[in-house]
Structure formats: structure tokens, C-alpha cells
Amino acid sequence: MVFTSLNFLLFFPILALLFYLTPLKWRWASLLAASFFFYINIKPVYALLLVGVISSTYLFTRLIDKSRTEYKKSLFMVINIILVLLPLFFFKYFTVTNNAIIQLMESRNLHWPLPEIKYMLPIGISFYTFMAIGYTIDVYNEELEADRNIGIVALFISFFPLILSGPIERAKNMIPQFREFHPINYENVAAGLKMMLWGYFMKLVVADRIGIYVDVVYGNILNHNGSSLLIASILYPFQVYADLGGYSLIAIGVSKVMGLNVMQNFKRPFFATSMAEFWRRWHISLITWLTDYVYTPLSFSLRKLGIWGIVLALMMTFMIAGIWHNAAMTFVLWGLMQGAFLSFEALTYKKRNAFEKKNNLNSNPLYLAFCMIITFILFASSQIFGRAITIKDSWMVFNKIFTDIDGAPYLDLTTLSYSMVGILILFLKDFKDEFYPGKFSFFQNQKLWIRYCSYLTFLFIIILFGVVGGNDFIYFQF
Amino acid sequence: MEKTDVVTRLTIVFKNVFDNEALVLKDDLTANDVDNWDSLTHMILISDIEKEFEVKFKLKELNKMRNVGDMVDLLLQKK
Known part of the structure; x- marks a missing residue:
């Protein structure tokens, strides 16, 4: 569902209405549900990747917070960065790397073609990956605490208005807002x-x-x-x-x-x-x-x-x-x-x-x-x-x-x-x-x-x- | 080392990096208040401060620095 589709023009007013009818305490949950609904509508299977990035980021940021030594903190940060970057690298660079290797081998008269895999790039993958990495580094730098509620972390990474093309937001700005919603304001x-x-x-x-x-x-x-x-x-x-x-x-x-x-x-x-x-x-x-x-x-x-x-x-x-x-x-x-x-x-x-x-x-x-x-x-x-x-x-x-x-x-x-x-x-x-x-x-x-x-x-x-x-x-x- | 010594030596480094003789350092001074204090000159500033005070910063310390006051406090801690 993209902003310029008819689906979105129907989805958004209904969502806004449901959002404002939800009690303040549970608005994060209604936004999270809406965000997944929005993303699943594009290609359901890619939502699994999103879940993977969210789970890994939640787990490792909590571990960074709990670690006592600088070594462990930086180790967990690096592991999470590598893990969340893997899908992005795979989808973005597998084909080009594969082709380069095949060309190099063929130039040496070696014919050993690797299977060609052409997946569609999961839409928004760069943007939510960047947000997950930013959050991980911010937690490592002690700019904010790792959130204990996986739902809030999930909402930050999957927030539907930003997931497809940004802006690439920061946890420092968004997470406090997801923790404290305000009543409807005409302005x-x-x-x-x-x-x-x-x-x-x-x-x-x-x-x-x-x-x-x-x-x-x-x-x-x-x-x-x-x-x-x-x-x-x-x-x-x-x-x-x-x-x-x-x-x-x-x-x-x-x-x-x-x-x-x-x-x-x-x-x-x-x-x-x-x-x-x-x-x-x-x-x-x-x-x-x-x-x-x-x-x-x-x-x-x-x-x-x-x-x-x-x-x-x-x-x-x-x-x-x-x-x-x-x-x-x-x-x-x-x-x-x-x-x-x-x-x-x-x-x-x-x-x-x-x-x-x-x-x-x-x-x-x-x-x-x-x-x-x-x-x-x-x-x-x-x-x-x-x-x-x-x-x-x-x-x-x-x-x-x-x-x-x-x-x-x-x-x-x-x-x-x-x-x-x-x-x-x-x-x-x-x-x-x-x-x-x-x-x-x-x-x-x-x-x-x-x-x-x-x-x-x-x-x-x-x-x-x-x-x-x-x-x-x-x-x-x- | 006294705070006034740190500020005096720091002022010389700042004036040199930003090419501004009129610059006066205050605790709440930030990058937004100084012409040409951007991400490019910032690292030159950090490197010159390290040389002047013979200290080594950690990246984590830099990330937490919000204004000149934080920088002075950090230098006082390190000396």
C-alpha cells in the first residue's frame, strides 16, 4: 500500500479514526497493528524479515544495556549491526556480486556458474535497517536506554509512514512520543x-x-x-x-x-x-x-x-x-x-x-x-x-x-x-x-x-x- | 589544572580552527553558535585539542558532548 494508492486513501482515515478511539495507553498497539497491516499488504513474506530485524535489535539492545564491560557492549552492538545488515546486503548485492564472480571465473576459463537468484528488493528494507542500526548505536552510546517493551521497539522500526522511504528517524525522537500519546488536537x-x-x-x-x-x-x-x-x-x-x-x-x-x-x-x-x-x-x-x-x-x-x-x-x-x-x-x-x-x-x-x-x-x-x-x-x-x-x-x-x-x-x-x-x-x-x-x-x-x-x-x-x-x-x- | 587555564588554552585552539579572533568561549556555547563549526571542522578541533592538552578522547565521550562546558569538564577530568 503506497501513499498514492486508493487503498491508502481509504486506509488512512479509518486508521486515524480507530487510532483516536483507542485509549491513550494502547495507542502504540493500534499503530503497531496498522504498521504491520500496511507492510503485509505489500508482500506478506517480507514482513518476516522485518520481524527478524525487530527481534534481533530488541534482544541485542537489551544485552548491551545489561552488560557490565565495554567489550561485551561493543560485541553485542557489532553482532546486531552485522545481523540486521545481512538481509540488506543479500537482497541488494547478491546478484551483482554473483555476476562479478562468474565474470571473473569465466575470464580465467573456469565455468562454475552459481545459481542466479533474482529476488525483488523488500521495499523499505534500507530504511528500517538504518533505523534499527541507529537505535542499536544510540543504546551503546548510552544516549537512551534499551526499551523493555518489544512492542515499542517494533513500532519504532516498522512505523508505517516512515517504513517505505523515511525520513530515517531516530529512536531519541520517536520512542518518547510512542510512550506518551496525547488526546486529539485540532491544530x-x-x-x-x-x-x-x-x-x-x-x-x-x-x-x-x-x-x-x-x-x-x-x-x-x-x-x-x-x-x-x-x-x-x-x-x-x-x-x-x-x-x-x-x-x-x-x-x-x-x-x-x-x-x-x-x-x-x-x-x-x-x-x-x-x-x-x-x-x-x-x-x-x-x-x-x-x-x-x-x-x-x-x-x-x-x-x-x-x-x-x-x-x-x-x-x-x-x-x-x-x-x-x-x-x-x-x-x-x-x-x-x-x-x-x-x-x-x-x-x-x-x-x-x-x-x-x-x-x-x-x-x-x-x-x-x-x-x-x-x-x-x-x-x-x-x-x-x-x-x-x-x-x-x-x-x-x-x-x-x-x-x-x-x-x-x-x-x-x-x-x-x-x-x-x-x-x-x-x-x-x-x-x-x-x-x-x-x-x-x-x-x-x-x-x-x-x-x-x-x-x-x-x-x-x-x-x-x-x-x-x-x-x-x-x-x-x- | 584550573578551569580558567583550560578555557584560556581552549580559546586559543578555537580561535585558530575557526579563524575568528573575536571568539569568546562560554559553557553553553554550541556548534550552532559558531560560524563554520560543522561536522568537518569539528574533528579538526578535536584533534587540535588532543594535541594541545596531550590527551586522547574516546568516540563515546565525543558523542555525549553537548557544549563547550562539557568539553571543559571532560578535559579537567582527563588532566
Whole structure:
């Protein structure tokens, strides 16, 4: 059951009603039941994996808590991390590793094919695995106690709004909320529904419309010229933003309707003036997770190397982020590019800072706009590796953009004009929130009629211009 | 070692890492209050503090550190 399905639109109001009819003390149980119902609806057998991850995490976090020695604590932490990572590694990397081994053996004239297993990646496996690992490390770091109630741990790991694509929440934020629910609050319900409405607009009207153009062009790179590829490559970051950003907003909104506060996942990323700032605004829950559980331990162990230790840790972290997206050379390069951008910024920070201060550039709108455009171009070029299937295809896209730009682009006028209007509305909303927070509000306007007209307008826009039966959410594949 | 000694030596390290001569350390100062104190400069700061005070931190200790006051307390414990 996904957010854009009719099933979900029926499921959610019934669930919200049942949730609020359940006594406060048992709400965690009703949410847990709903979460499993939601997940089982996708593919029942994969719920067993989820149960395995929950049981292992519960058991080992309790053991970490009870252990007296540091050695035992770290041993239990490592065992659980390995155990919960096994299914993720198996489903994500078995086929690619198997193929690599077969190729290597055949290159040595050894024919000993291993059986080819092609399982569908259990949806959401990365996200709940990351949450389980985060919880385990937090318990080890004594940031919170291992919960004694397996139901609460199960709810944290399987909480249905977040399980398919995040935001990748932290136990420190969610578990205290699951332990103390509050009576129904109109403000929360209204705020949640508004977020959901905007999330659906981002996904159905903006992301899926852009997706039509991008899919056509990237689906046949060989036969499209540089102009079309340039347009598709500029549109693609907006598609991912509206797709994952929209999904996240629906997830946050659904939680909010039930009075639960989930972390923000995107913060107007295209207004970032550097790549470092961009990564503090884009897919925030993944990046903070990687920072805390991958980058920090790595950079800590490499700190003796000074700035080069930081560079190495950055490169390795983004390589891991890339390989997590997909075990392919395209994503290795994608990761290396992010690491290289951030390392370059870290190495030149002092000089840039002095130059900006000397010329008073930090408050110069033209300079800031220039930095935003450069940041966008850097990110969009890295996303070419994220969108093209192979390295060869990625180079072809770059090559055509630089050498084959004279021809007329492929123009699907309806798709392009709807996409442009969608992006413009999204941009104006983000621009207002970035530079004029609290002003020109529609959904939050003091006047009731403006608020309701705005809700209805966007509802109609979604119904009239939303792409029905469009793409799945992009991050379901990860 | 006295707390004032720790703060004086720590201030020199902070000023150098963040390239800010006007920086004044207070117990409740956090990364949010200092320009460019992010996850990249943080580890350089930690490494420079270890060199200045000739101590070794554990990762677990760093994870628990919430502000400059926690850092000063930890250094006082270690010296």
C-alpha cells in the first residue's frame, strides 16, 4: 500500500479514526497493528524479515544495556549491526556480486556458474535497517536506554509512514512520543493534512509530470540530442526533490495527524549557496544518519591525518552513500563527486571566507544567486550518474550536452509546460518560505476564506493535473 | 589544572580552527553558535585539542558532548 494508492486513501482515515478511539495507553498497539497491516499488504513474506530485524535489535539492545564491560557492549552492538545488515546486503548485492564472480571465473576459463537468484528488493528494507542500526548505536552510546517493551521497539522500526522511504528517524525522537500519546488536537490534524496536501501536489503534479519527460529522454539517450538531454538533466533534480520531498511531507503529515512529530527531510535545497549547505538541506535524515553513524567514527579514527583525514572520511562516506543507492559504478562516481565537492570546499574555506568578507559578498544578492546556480549545476551534473543506467550512458549524456547542443530539443509541450508551471509554484512557495517566512501565507492565512480557497485550489490542481498511475516513488528502489 | 587555564588554552585552539579572533568561549556555547563549526571542522578541533592538552578522547565521550562546558569538564577530568 503506497501513499498514492486508493487503498491508502481509504486506509488512512479509518486508521486515524480507530487510532483516536483507542485509549491513550494502547495507542502504540493500534499503530503497531496498522504498521504491520500496511507492510503485509505489500508482500506478506517480507514482513518476516522485518520481524527478524525487530527481534534481533530488541534482544541485542537489551544485552548491551545489561552488560557490565565495554567489550561485551561493543560485541553485542557489532553482532546486531552485522545481523540486521545481512538481509540488506543479500537482497541488494547478491546478484551483482554473483555476476562479478562468474565474470571473473569465466575470464580465467573456469565455468562454475552459481545459481542466479533474482529476488525483488523488500521495499523499505534500507530504511528500517538504518533505523534499527541507529537505535542499536544510540543504546551503546548510552544516549537512551534499551526499551523493555518489544512492542515499542517494533513500532519504532516498522512505523508505517516512515517504513517505505523515511525520513530515517531516530529512536531519541520517536520512542518518547510512542510512550506518551496525547488526546486529539485540532491544530495537529490540520497541520498534518496541509502537509499531506502539499506533499501530494509535489509528487503527483510536479514529480510525476517531470518524470514523463525525463523518462522519455533518458530512456533513449542514444537517439536524443544534447539539447533534450540538457533539459532532462536540469529537470531531474527537481523531479527527485518533488518526489522524495513530496513523499517525506506526506509521511510527516500522516504522523502529524496522529500527533507525532517527525523530522524535516528537505529544507528548500535549491537555495543552498554551497554543496556543504546543500547537503544540510537535502535528504536531511539520511545525511545526518550517515554523519553520526558512518562519517563521525571514520573521521575520528582518521583524525591524526588532519584535514586529509577529513577528506578521506568524506570520500568514503559518500562512496558508501553511493553504493547504498546502487552497487554500480555510476553511483560510485556519484559518491566520489559529492566527496570531492565537499572536500574542495573544506580545503578552500578559509580563503573563500576571507575573500567574501573583504568584498562584502555575504549580503550581495547577485553573488548569492550566483553561488546557488553553481551549487545547482554541480548537483545536477552528479545526478546524471544517478539517472543514467551505465557509466557509458553517463559519459554519452555529458558528451552530447557539450557537443550536440545545436539541434532543436525534443518538445513535449504539454508535459514541459505543466512541469514548468509546477516547478514555478514549488519555487515560489520555497522562495517565500526562505526569504519571507510567515508572509504571503495561503495555507496558514489568518483569513478563513483564503485558507479554504487555497486548500480547494490545490485539491483541484491535484485532481485535474496530477499524473494518475505515474511512477512509483523513486526511493522505493533503494 | 584550573578551569580558567583550560578555557584560556581552549580559546586559543578555537580561535585558530575557526579563524575568528573575536571568539569568546562560554559553557553553553554550541556548534550552532559558531560560524563554520560543522561536522568537518569539528574533528579538526578535536584533534587540535588532543594535541594541545596531550590527551586522547574516546568516540563515546565525543558523542555525549553537548557544549563547550562539557568539553571543559571532560578535559579537567582527563588532566
